[in-house]
Amino acid sequence: MSEINSVLDVSDVFFESSERPTFNVSNLLYCIEPRGIGTGLCESLKSYIYRLADEHRVSSLLLYDEVIKEFLSERNNAWETRIITLSKNGAFISPSPITKNIVEILSCLTGMGGLECCTMQPLKNIVANRNLIYYESERHCPLCFQEKKEFYELYTPLLWQFGCISVCPIHRIRLVLSKCGKESKQHLPSAYRKIYPGVCSKCGSIGYRCIDETLIAASETEVWRSLQVSKMIEQFPHMHGSLTRQNLIDGINKLICMYFNGVKKIVSQRTGIDTASITHWSLGRNAPNLDHLLTICQTASVSLVSLINGAPVECDSPVIDINTVKEYKNCISCDKLTQLLLSELQRTTPLSLKAISKNIRVSQPTMTSKLPDLTSMIVDRFKVHRAMEIQLRQDSERQLVKETIDSLIANKLPVTGRMFRTITGRTLHTSGNLRKFFLEEVELLKAS
Amino acid sequence: MITTNEITVTNDEIEVFAKLSHTDVLALTNEMKMKYLYSLQVKHKKLERVASDLMELISPFNETKILFVIGATGVGKTTLSKRVIRVLVENLEKKGGNDPSTVPFIFMPAPANGEKSLSWISIYETALIQSNEILINKKQANIIKNGIMSVQPKRYKNLPALRDALDSMLKNRKVRVLAIDEAYHLLRFGDKSAVMDTLKSIVDNNPVKLILLGSYDLFDLASDYAQVSRRAEILHFERYHIEIAKDLQTFKSVVCKIQQNWPCQDIPGFDRISKELMQATLGCIGLLKALMLRALSMQLKNSGKWDPKYLTKAAKSLKLIESIKSETESGEAKVAGATYGESIFSDELLKRVISKMNGEVTDE
Numbered sequence: 184m185s186e187i188n189s190v191l192d193v194s195d196v197f198f199e200s201s202e203r204p205t206f207n208v209s210n211l212l213y214c215i216e217p218r219g220i221g222t223g224l225c226e227s228l229k230s231y232i233y234r235l236a237d238e239h240r241v242s243s244l245l246l247y248d249e250v251i252k253e254f255l256s257e258r259n260n261a262w263e264t265r266i267i268t269l270s271k272n273g274a275f276i277s278p279s280p281i282t283k284n285i286v287e288i289l290s291c292l293t294g295m296g297g298l299e300c301c302t303m304q305p306l307k308n309i310v311a312n313r314n315l316i317y318y319e320s321e322r323h324c325p326l327c328f329q330e331k332k333e334f335y336e337l338y339t340p341l342l343w344q345f346g347c348i349s350v351c352p353i354h355r356i357r358l359v360l361s362k363c364g365k366e367s368k369q370h371l372p373s374a375y376r377k378i379y380p381g382v383c384s385k386c387g388s389i390g391y392r393c394i395d396e397t398l399i400a401a402s403e404t405e406v407w408r409s410l411q412v413s414k415m416i417e418q419f420p421h422m423h424g425s426l427t428r429q430n431l432i433d434g435i436n437k438l439i440c441m442y443f444n445g446v447k448k449i450v451s452q453r454t455g456i457d458t459a460s461i462t463h464w465s466l467g468r469n470a471p472n473l474d475h476l477l478t479i480c481q482t483a484s485v486s487l488v489s490l491i492n493g494a495p496v497e498c499d500s501p502v503i504d505i506n507t508v509k510e511y512k513n514c515i516s517c518d519k520l521t522q523l524l525l526s527e528l529q530r531t532t533p534l535s536l537k538a539i540s541k542n543i544r545v546s547q548p549t550m551t552s553k554l555p556d557l558t559s560m561i562v563d564r565f566k567v568h569r570a571m572e573i574q575l576r577q578d579s580e581r582q583l584v585k586e587t588i589d590s591l592i593a594n595k596l597p598v599t600g601r602m603f604r605t606i607t608g609r610t611l612h613t614s615g616n617l618r619k620f621f622l623e624e625v626e627l628l629k630a631s
Numbered sequence: 632m633i634t635t636n637e638i639t640v641t642n643d644e645i646e647v648f649a650k651l652s653h654t655d656v657l658a659l660t661n662e663m664k665m666k667y668l669y670s671l672q673v674k675h676k677k678l679e680r681v682a683s684d685l686m687e688l689i690s691p692f693n694e695t696k697i698l699f700v701i702g703a704t705g706v707g708k709t710t711l712s713k714r715v716i717r718v719l720v721e722n723l724e725k726k727g728g729n730d731p732s733t734v735p736f737i738f739m740p741a742p743a744n745g746e747k748s749l750s751w752i753s754i755y756e757t758a759l760i761q762s763n764e765i766l767i768n769k770k771q772a773n774i775i776k777n778g779i780m781s782v783q784p785k786r787y788k789n790l791p792a793l794r795d796a797l798d799s800m801l802k803n804r805k806v807r808v809l810a811i812d813e814a815y816h817l818l819r820f821g822d823k824s825a826v827m828d829t830l831k832s833i834v835d836n837n838p839v840k841l842i843l844l845g846s847y848d849l850f851d852l853a854s855d856y857a858q859v860s861r862r863a864e865i866l867h868f869e870r871y872h873i874e875i876a877k878d879l880q881t882f883k884s885v886v887c888k889i890q891q892n893w894p895c896q897d898i899p900g901f902d903r904i905s906k907e908l909m910q911a912t913l914g915c916i917g918l919l920k921a922l923m924l925r926a927l928s929m930q931l932k933n934s935g936k937w938d939p940k941y942l943t944k945a946a947k948s949l950k951l952i953e954s955i956k957s958e959t960e961s962g963e964a965k966v967a968g969a970t971y972g973e974s975i976f977s978d979e980l981l982k983r984v985i986s987k988m989n990g991e992v993t994d995e
Contacts, residue, residue, distance in 0.1 A: 213803035214732035
């Protein structure tokens with residue numbers, strides 16, 4: 184009996200409320216762990232939110248708008264907070280105050296610590312924000328996705344979001360833009376679409392198998408840079424104390440002394456970076472760009488993590504070619520760009536600079552700055568072509584109106600917009616040229 | 632007059648009641664006196680036995696996945712499960728294993744809304760509400776087919792979506808025990824096999840134990856389904872039988888304990904009529920409490936003066952008690968030999984087995 188007594192844990196007479204026993208859950212959201220935390224392929228916060236929404240079986244947009252955003256507005260009701268949507272990549276991974284707020288809210292709602300390692304928050308005030316994030320589109324490594332057997336193993340690493348990274352350090356191939364490869368006819372209706380990391384939001388293909396793109400092998404330099412950044416991400420959970428601006432300044436100064444005889448001009452000559460910029464960084468006036476830091480590290484054969492920690496340590500690195508230094512950013516050489524633009528100039532139907540930029544994946548400012556003459560020729564050629572095209576269309580429309588009105592008069596039919604539509608099958612839209620020409624012709628007719 | 636349906640006692644109130652002396656209780660208002668008696672529970676042998684068995688079976692080391700707690704109406708099944716879950720919660724809190732993101736125990740009633748197709752939706756929805764789930768009305772199930780992932784179009788709150796969400800909740804909230812009170816409502820959902828298939832798939836997909844509380848009707852659900860029988864146990868919460876001397880004695884002690892805590896100056900001599908009370912309540916402690924609550928209500932209305940005539944109205948009508956009795960007796964006959972602990976190793980065989988194991992006797 185003594186054993187049984189201990190089970191109920193009450194005296195002979197006890198009191199029981201009419202309320203059902205409930206368990207107070209202080210965390211509103213499930214406490215799921217980010218994938219790959221503490222490794223170079225740590226999950227990005229946006230991917231974490233997508234997976235969190237999936238675990239709750241709600242759309243990620245709803246989770247953000249109806250839960251996370253509510254808490255975010257309570258904390259910071261600034262206009263920036265109000266306009267943030269899940270499509271704004273920067274708000275969820277950048278070293279901005281909004282990202283910090285989102286991380287804190289998510290940590291509070293899920294009870295999961297260390298979420299700042301899924302963002303670029305640890306790099307706040309250490310490296311410059313410019314070009315830190317790849318904004319153009321989401322990218323992925325097709326081989327990384329193919330390796331995952333089940334859809335729930337898929338996630339997007341933070342590494343792929345860095346602007347200076349263009350390759351997968353594991354498979355040594357270029358990252359591919361996560362844009363659906365199927366025609367719009369094959370896309371799922373919007374009500375059926377699911378947003379999940381590694382799943383095409385348009386056609387629903389798991390692992391973006393809808394993209395049929397040739398895999399391009401990465402260069403040694405690209406792989407090295409990617410590895411350096413992945414090692415830095417790996418260290419995020421352990422770098423709380425050492426990740427300071429002062430440590431980086433010390434690291435840069437030591438590196439200049441140790442590997443460039445303390446002369447900034449040598450650094451500039453060997454890396455292609457302005458001497459003034461290097462001076463500013465070494466004095467702590469402004470933060471260096473991560474891309475530039477990688478170039479300096481590669482030139483001096485020093486690991487990025489050691490430089491950031493303030494004690495540069497040598498490591499193996501591929502030999503850097505000064506002529507190609509500036510090409511990493513856009514992954515295209517000047518010669519190749521010239522060749523591409525020349526071929527564009529030979530095209531019978533000229534394209535706009537925007538369309539060319541999209542096709543060859545080089546930004547318009549880069550093209551303009553690298554090859555100003557060629558780009559201005561392309562712009563002028565397109566302008567002329569466009570003007571001609573407009574003129575031709577207007578002439579044909581005027582001709583059509585004239586012919587139709589003549590035929591209406593010949594057949595003794597009323598000259599009205601409805602009759603015009605019946606004969607030609609074209610509607611006279613209020614602000615369209617067709618209506619303008621029609622009215623002009625009618626006016627002329629009345630006058631005659 | 633305050634009826635028992637109107638009484639709701641909060642956890643804060645029971646904490647106060649536990650500290651009151653009998654003199655303090657007498658000074659309470661009539662409403663509070665009713666609440667006091669309503670929340671008063673007496674620990675008795677059968678409650679302790681079933682509680683002990685239940686604790687044994689819901690231990691993570693026991694492979695039983697579905698538990699049926701079956702007993703007569705008013706025998707104290709809900710009180711038992713509430714108490715057991717409270718003990719489990721307190722134990723977990725004492726051990727410091729109270730992870731704020733988990734819900735180890737869920738206790739919920741089986742909703743009955745009269746519509747077959749909606750019943751499972753209501754069950755899943757109630758479980759999700761109990762676990763403080765977000766956006767319950769906007770759940771969407773995933774569809775994965777031929778390497779394509781999509782969601783059910785915006786027909787929120789449908790059955791697959793809620794079922795999917797329930798599985799995910801049980802996994803993520805690390806639910807150990809899901810107790811469904813008034814589980815006989817499940818029988819009205821339609822085909823028994825389909826009901827059991829659904830329950831089985833819930834426990835198979837998740838590391839959760841299911842406790843179904845209900846009257847003897849539940850036994851049909853448990854016994855007819857062989858697949859479940861392997862990983863299910865039936866706990867019989869027995870009433871006290873008037874023909875058994877020990878039961879009569881225990882019942883009397885329960886009556887005495889309630890009488891000792893009677894919240895009026897004028898204390899009725901219930902202990903002297905314990906046999907008659909046992910007859911009127913069929914030996915069910917829950918029914919005894921209900922009778923006493925009605926009697927107290929009448930006594931309080933009469934400015935605290937007791938009149939034995941109150942017993943006439945406090946007890947259930949003859950016809951009603953006969954109907955409960957016949958239903959209970961047929962139920963007891965049905966479950967005999969099928970409940971937890973009634974195995975092949977009972978009395979005679981067990982003695983022989985013990986002797987054999989000690990090497991005192993051999994087969995030869």
